[in-house]
Amino acid sequence: MRAWEKNIRKVVPYTPGEQPNKDRMIKLNTNENPYPPAPGVQKALQAMDIDRLRLYPDPAASDLVEAIAQELGVKPEQVFAGVGSDDVLAMCFMTFFNSGKPILFPDITYSFYDVWADVFRIPYVTVPLDEHFDIQPQGYTVENGGIVFPNPNAPTGVECPQSTIETILKNNPDVIVIVDEAYVDFGAVSALPLLEKYENLVVVQTFSKSRSMAGMRIGYAVASPDLIRYLNDVKYSFNSYTMDQTAIVTGVAAVRDREYFEKTIQKIVATRERTKLRLKELGFSFRDSRSNFLFVTHESCPARELFEALRRQDIYVRYFAKPRIDNYLRITIGTDRQMDIFLEFLDTYLSERG
Ligand code: PMP
Secondary structure (H helix, E strand, O other): OOHHHHHOOOOOOOOOOOOOOOOOOEEOOOOOOOOOOOHHHHHHHHOOOHHHHHOOOOOOOHHHHHHHHHHHOOOHHHEEEEOHHHHHHHHHHHHHOOOOOOEEEEOOOOOOHHHHHHHOOOOEEEEOOOOOOOOOHHHHOOOOOOEEEEOOOOOOOOOOOHHHHHHHHHHOOOOOEEEEOOOHHHOOOOOHHHHHOOOOEEEEEEOOOOOOOHHHOOEEEEOOHHHHHHHHHHHHOOOOOOOOHHHHHHHHHHHHOHHHHHHHHHHHHHHHHHHHHHHHHOOEEEOOOOOOEEEEEEOOOOHHHHHHHHHHOOEEOEEOOOOOOOOOEEEEOOOHHHHHHHHHHHHHHHHHHO
């Protein structure tokens, strides 16, 4: 080993879902929205003055922050915008989890949390979900350096009741609790109203799912003005210009079109409910999902086999070879047509398999 190698920060990186690019593929593996962004986004892009790109963007992304604050009914000082919620969550880990005590998150959850903990040298302990994949609040009563969990959880899609979130907040007044609401818009209840009662709460949301803007990379945290100030201090110690001009302009346009946002969500929820019925008939079981994906297991066919069979047809879903969930598939809700093709394939495959 060369002498300098011992001083290199070595990490096992997060593995994102694959991004194949085939003409006729059906891509249900990374929880993207199957519908385009709001029409105003295209208009904003077309109207963009290219000369503006000569200049640095507004480091505070004020237009976007104000538009988000207005939409959520909070003060702009309560909003921190970043390059997707991954960037925002990474900043939160760096800013809030410095006690040296282990932070807590569920054993089955977004697989970026342990990666950030490792890269920032934050100790962590995972708290098992119960056998139905529900968060157990009593697991979050041990001494800790902070808490983070998604609601709905990923990859399970299971919603955590507000009462459980409140219990966790009440039991942990001395640390920051982050609720990652990447999928909350698809029918779950947001923890945003709890911000008035709990100054240690941080709610993180994204434009990647419900606003069809995964490619633009916009996410945000909502918290007390004090916590947002601390986040900004860390961001400005890192990179002043995280949000580029295009993201700011198109983000504002996306937030302003509430009607399109609601219509798109309704379509996805309707497709999800229809897909659930059909999957049940085909022998799958799953917890109810309040997200834009379903996390399913089949009564006789192993998940890995199905994953590979689907893949051969250029139908991509997500499979995790991990303890407790290695017989499950996570299926993003696509358009009605995509789901029909997917379900038809499953029907044929499972009946031919016998
Ligand atoms: N949180 C959860 C639970 C997620 O599943 C994702 C999507 N991979 C993210 C955060 C990050 O999404 P983005 O960075 O696109 O906002």
